[in-house]
Amino acid sequence: MSGQIVSLAGTVAVPGGCSSKGNGACGSSGGASDMPAEIWEKVKNHPCYSEEAHHYFARMHVAVAPACNIQCNYCNRKYDCSNESRPGVVSEKLTPEQALHKVMAVAAKVPQLSVLGIAGPGDALANPHKTFRTFDLVAKALPHLKLCLSTNGLALAEHVETIKDYNVDHVTITISAVDPEIGQHIYPWIFHDHRRWTGLDAARILHERQMEGLERLVAAGILVKINSVLIPGVNDAHMAEINRVVKAKGAFLHNIMPLISDPAHGTHFGLSGQRGPTPIELAAVQDSVEGGAKLMRHCRQCRADAVGLLGEDLGAEFALDKIEDEPVFDPKVREIYMNVVEQERADRQDAEDQARRRSGGTGEPLLVAVATKGGGRINQHFGHAREFQLLEVDGQSVRFVGVRRADNYCKGGYGEEDSLEAIIKALTGVSAVLVARIGDCPRHTLAEAGITVVDDYAHDFIEASALAWWGRVMEKAGRISA
Amino acid sequence: MAYKIVASQCTGCGACEYECPNKAISEKGGIFIINPDKCTECEGHFDSPQCAAVCPVDGTCVPA
Ligand code: SF4
Ligand code: SF4
Ligand code: SF4
Numbered sequence: 001m002s003g004q005i006v007s008l009a010g011t012v013a014v015p016g017g018c019s020s021k022g023n024g025a026c027g028s029s030g031g032a033s034d035m036p037a038e039i040w041e042k043v044k045n046h047p048c049y050s051e052e053a054h055h056y057f058a059r060m061h062v063a064v065a066p067a068c069n070i071q072c073n074y075c076n077r078k079y080d081c082s083n084e085s086r087p088g089v090v091s092e093k094l095t096p097e098q099a100l101h102k103v104m105a106v107a108a109k110v111p112q113l114s115v116l117g118i119a120g121p122g123d124a125l126a127n128p129h130k131t132f133r134t135f136d137l138v139a140k141a142l143p144h145l146k147l148c149l150s151t152n153g154l155a156l157a158e159h160v161e162t163i164k165d166y167n168v169d170h171v172t173i174t175i176s177a178v179d180p181e182i183g184q185h186i187y188p189w190i191f192h193d194h195r196r197w198t199g200l201d202a203a204r205i206l207h208e209r210q211m212e213g214l215e216r217l218v219a220a221g222i223l224v225k226i227n228s229v230l231i232p233g234v235n236d237a238h239m240a241e242i243n244r245v246v247k248a249k250g251a252f253l254h255n256i257m258p259l260i261s262d263p264a265h266g267t268h269f270g271l272s273g274q275r276g277p278t279p280i281e282l283a284a285v286q287d288s289v290e291g292g293a294k295l296m297r298h299c300r301q302c303r304a305d306a307v308g309l310l311g312e313d314l315g316a317e318f319a320l321d322k323i324e325d326e327p328v329f330d331p332k333v334r335e336i337y338m339n340v341v342e343q344e345r346a347d348r349q350d351a352e353d354q355a356r357r358r359s360g361g362t363g364e365p366l367l368v369a370v371a372t373k374g375g376g377r378i379n380q381h382f383g384h385a386r387e388f389q390l391l392e393v394d395g396q397s398v399r400f401v402g403v404r405r406a407d408n409y410c411k412g413g414y415g416e417e418d419s420l421e422a423i424i425k426a427l428t429g430v431s432a433v434l435v436a437r438i439g440d441c442p443r444h445t446l447a448e449a450g451i452t453v454v455d456d457y458a459h460d461f462i463e464a465s466a467l468a469w470w471g472r473v474m475e476k477a478g479r480i481s482a
Numbered sequence: 483m484a485y486k487i488v489a490s491q492c493t494g495c496g497a498c499e500y501e502c503p504n505k506a507i508s509e510k511g512g513i514f515i516i517n518p519d520k521c522t523e524c525e526g527h528f529d530s531p532q533c534a535a536v537c538p539v540d541g542t543c544v545p546a
Contacts, residue, residue, distance in 0.1 A: 067497035068538060077493050077538035093494070122495055191501075194528045196535040 056341045056375065059115035060106055062099040063092060064130045068122035069154050070190040070206060073268040074229060074259055093121070096133040103138050105327040111337040119150040125159050135166045142329060148172065154190055154206055156213030164220045171217055173210055174227040177235055178245045180204040185234050188268070211249065218250035225253040230285055232277050243289040254289070258282045279404055279426060348376050351464035356396055359471040365394040366470060369404065369433040370462050378457050378465055382438035388427065393470045398463040424449045434465060484518035485531055486546040491539045498533035498543060507533060518546060
């Protein structure tokens with residue numbers, strides 16, 4: 001067990017974003033400095049809310065809530081809810097007791113585990129008994145875990161007191177419209193007050209209930225994150241308004257997620273040909289509302305039974321039938337891990353500060369992609385990377401701008417041409433990709449596409465390396481303005 | 483005077499079980515079934531059969 005910790009800490013270390021802020025705290029993707037201290041204190045070790053924490057702490061979701069009380073046009077209820085989770089996947093449905101068993105097993109093997117979330121596969125509050133029973137069991141067994149839940153907000157207001165009683169400090173509400181005229185094109189119906197509502201009525205009630213839930217949570221001192229699903233042609237022009245409204249009501253983060261739409265999922269949008277946004281469109285909308293509620297660009301839209309760090313999903317390894325009978329969690333192991341993390345975070349910040357001093361100035365911002373397994377280091381082989389972290393570096397600051405997914409192109413050692421092409425597409429606009437290792441062939445193909453491959457910083461801290469690389473490039477080009 | 487669930491369409495979400503005023507619905511092997519002896523079609527409780535109103539798959543909770 002401790003071997004695992006050491007290996008993690010050894011390969012790992014930094015945060016994604018907000019380099020330039022003194023204490024290295026990178027709040028949301030935006031930075032700790034734009035977040036009140038008491039909120040940063042609450043979220044800094046939460047992988048979902050802090051890009052930095054994503055590198056050190058693991059989260060897991062347990063799928064104890066299969067029922068839902070609304071219908072979304074991007075959802076097909078044969079699969080998981082696509083509010084928080086990805087559509088087209090089916091999670092292992094658990095009873096609260098089974099969920100506890102699974103959480104114990106993960107906690108025993110993964111000392112990084114810090115957060116337990118209930119995000120479906122339906123709506124956590126359409127199944128209030130199962131959700132709260134799970135929280136109850138887990139809070140008694142593993143009091144150090146933070147609890148969070150995700151909801152569409154319809155049944156939220158009446159549960160705020162209970163949510164507070166269970167010490168849930170983070171709630172995510174999915175709000176994709178704050179105008180029922182727009183909402184009606186996203187939600188065909190809701191089940192409320194013992195009947196089904198459709199059309200404008202449904203959208204209006206949902207909107208009112210969401211706003212009330214949001215207000216009550218904020219009044220109760222519970223952190224609220226808003227997820228919005230970006231649906232081109234439906235709510236893209238509306239996103240700034242959503243951002244304004246939820247920010248005014250006290251949401252501390254606003255996460256804009258792309259609609260994932262595929263006819264094979266059998267969703268209304270999938271079947272009607274409604275497409276999702278391209279990475280460029282998504283980034284453009286995120287940019288247009290930047291500075292509103294802090295944006296969460298690192299969100300992976302994990303499945304409802306996800307387990308792990310960053311984009312990693314160990315869910316399959318912890319399927320119920322693979323878990324031993326009496327998993328034992330050892331708090332000492334976690335303590336050791338926490339100490340290692342403290343040290344890594346400090347070292348990471350030092351390395352970054354030094355790199356900044358050495359970079360020799362500031363200038364044209366460049367976009368780099370990083371292959372990392374977590375821990376804030378460039379520690380992943382290009383061919384094993386399922387996603388790349390995108391950073392914008394200008395010699396003085398390193399800003400985390402998002403995650404680009406690329407499905408594992410290296411299957412069993414040989415690259416597949418098509419998937420490499422897909423990665424190149426996903427890396428549009430990127431000047432260089434920082435990796436631990438890469439094969440000759442993909443290195444060539446990437447170079448031809450205008451993307452430099454850099455493996456000189458293998459296993460080094462991400463920010464410091466990005467700054468050093470930027471300095472090198474600019475020096476060569478003679479373009480540093482001190 | 484009872485509803486039934488079309489087994490081939492049920493997703494097993496359990497939303498209906500939670501809403502039924504008569505505890506007429508229970509799980510069996512991952513999907514849900516209605517006990518016709520307990521089902522009153524929600525008469526006297528609500529205006530419409532709750533299972534049909536909440537079920538995400540149209541045409542799954544139907545008159546038996
Ligand atoms: S869904 Fe988003 S917020 Fe939740 S664990 Fe995954 S990355 Fe974090
Ligand atoms: S119709 Fe009403 S009483 Fe009958 S099973 Fe459905 S919810 Fe229960
Ligand atoms: S609500 Fe519909 S899909 Fe869900 S369990 Fe009941 S019958 Fe099955």
